[in-house]
Amino acid sequence: xxxxxxxxxxxxxxxxxxxxxxxxxxxxxxxxxxxxxxxxxxxxxxxxxxxxxxxxxxxxxxxxxxxxxxxxxxxxxxxxxxxxxxxxxxxxxxxxxxxxxxxxxxxxxxxxxxxxxxxxxxxxxxxxxxxxxxxxxxxxxxxxxxxxxxxxxxxxxxxxxxxxxxxxxxxxxxxxxxxxxxxxxxxxxxxxxxxxxxxxxxxxxxxxxxxxxxxxxxxxxxxxxxxxxxxxxxxxxxxxxxxxxxxxxxxxxxxxxxxxxxxxxxxxxxxxxxxxxxxxxxxxxxxxxxxxxxxxxxxxxxxxxxxxxxxxxxxxxxxxxxxxxxxxxxxxxxxxxxxxxxxxxxxxxxxxxx
Ligand SMILES: [Zn+2]
Ligand SMILES: [Zn+2]
Numbered sequence: 410x411x412x413x414x415x416x417x418x419x420x421x422x423x424x425x426x427x428x429x430x431x432x433x434x435x436x437x438x439x440x441x442x443x444x445x446x447x448x449x450x451x452x453x454x455x456x457x458x459x460x461x462x463x464x465x466x467x468x469x470x471x472x473x474x475x476x477x478x479x480x481x482x483x484x485x486x487x488x489x490x491x492x493x494x495x496x497x498x499x500x501x502x503x504x505x506x507x508x509x510x511x512x513x514x515x516x517x518x519x520x521x522x523x524x525x526x527x528x529x530x531x532x533x534x535x536x537x538x539x540x541x542x543x544x545x546x547x548x549x550x551x552x553x554x555x556x557x558x559x560x561x562x563x564x565x566x567x568x569x570x571x572x573x574x575x576x577x578x579x580x581x582x583x584x585x586x587x588x589x590x591x592x593x594x595x596x597x598x599x600x601x602x603x604x605x606x607x608x609x610x611x612x613x614x615x616x617x618x619x620x621x622x623x624x625x626x627x628x629x630x631x632x633x634x635x636x637x638x639x640x641x642x643x644x645x646x647x648x649x650x651x652x653x654x655x656x657x658x659x660x661x662x663x664x665x666x667x668x669x670x671x672x673x674x675x676x677x678x679x680x681x682x683x684x685x686x687x688x689x690x691x692x693x694x695x696x697x698x699x700x701x702x703x704x705x706x707x708x709x710x711x712x713x714x715x716x717x718x719x720x721x722x723x724x725x726x727x728x729x730x731x732x733x734x735x736x737x738x739x740x741x742x743x744x745x746x747x748x749x750x751x752x753x754x755x756x757x758x759x760x761x762x763x
Contacts, residue, residue, distance in 0.1 A: 416534030417742045420467045422459025425743045432536050439538045440491055441480040445553040447532040447761045448473035457746045464528040471533035472501035472526030475556035485541035496547040498556040501525050502710050503543035517710035533742045535763045548723040555729045563711035563718040565591045568682045571706045572657050576600035581653040583669055584660030585613035587732055587758045590620050597621040598726040612755040644672045659683055666691050678704045732758045739763040
């Protein structure tokens with residue numbers, strides 16, 4: 410196909426331009442998708458400002474997307490899997506199904522990951538390609554806007570699966586960003602007792618309350634009504650001294666993870682979720698953690714949880730659309746990324762709608 414489309418092409422740090430480029434050609438395993446909604450991820454912001462390198466440049470960023478099938482490659486076509494007009498959501502972490510990691514079910518650790526928007530052109534564009542194995546039909550009841558939360562939500566679902574909440578437990582969630590707020594909803598959906606949301610910005614903590622957080626704590630801003638100087642004693646008071654039974658940390662702050670170790674009690678499970686920066690080291694008080702028989706787990710991407718994630722949305726267990734603070738046209742993607750970094754208007758999630 411030699412037809413052209415509009416796309417935001419990212420050349421180098423802070424240089425992204427709206428351009429006319431060819432509509433991507435399909436391999437036999439690909440499906441061409443007309444992009445409807447694409448969320449701006451924290452990682453897009455990092456790439457844009459050159460804080461983390463992309464594998465390919467120039468590149469079209471954007472990996473959290475939904476859309477409509479326009480053309481189907483030979484393989485999925487022969488299998489009758491998709492047809493033009495199908496509403497779809499893309500799992501952008503597309504594994505090869507041919508390496509040892511894939512063969513043992515650890516698809517998140519695939520040696521040949523293909524990720525539209527990260528190492529191949531993505532969805533800040535009118536059209537994007539996806540391998541058919543990374544494509545799911547969007548249930549009729551799920552809007553394109555809600556569907557564009559599927560990728561970050563799937564990561565959250567995987568982390569929460571590792572957290573292994575038992576009914577009634579006291580759960581501490583550190584980091585009230587969009588992921589943390591989704592985790593509040595998931596914790597409630599799977600039967601947590603009380604959920605404490607811990608952060609440093611009140612506008613985000615207030616969002617967390619709307620979605621079911623029972624307790625809010627601001628550990629940084631002494632003027633906040635949620636401010637606590639000593640989080641451990643605050644949580645101890647709420648739990649008759651037992652402390653939190655589960656803690657998950659969807660922020661990259663090492664300090665937050667160390668606090669999570671501090672505020673959890675006997676036999677607690679902790680999940681490290683926020684993406685670390687190269688060279689980060691977490692300090693774990695060995696004796697106390699050992700003698701309290703705690704478990705520390707890490708969560709990376711979202712293997713095996715997409716079907717659960719789709720059902721959680723289609724069954725109405727989570728309310729996602731209100732998390733979209735703003736939708737912008739394709740031409741304003743760069744501006745939107747800048748304003749996200751500057752936190753203008755206290756945004757939760759911004760989507761591009763080409
Ligand atoms: Zn993302
Ligand atoms: Zn593989």
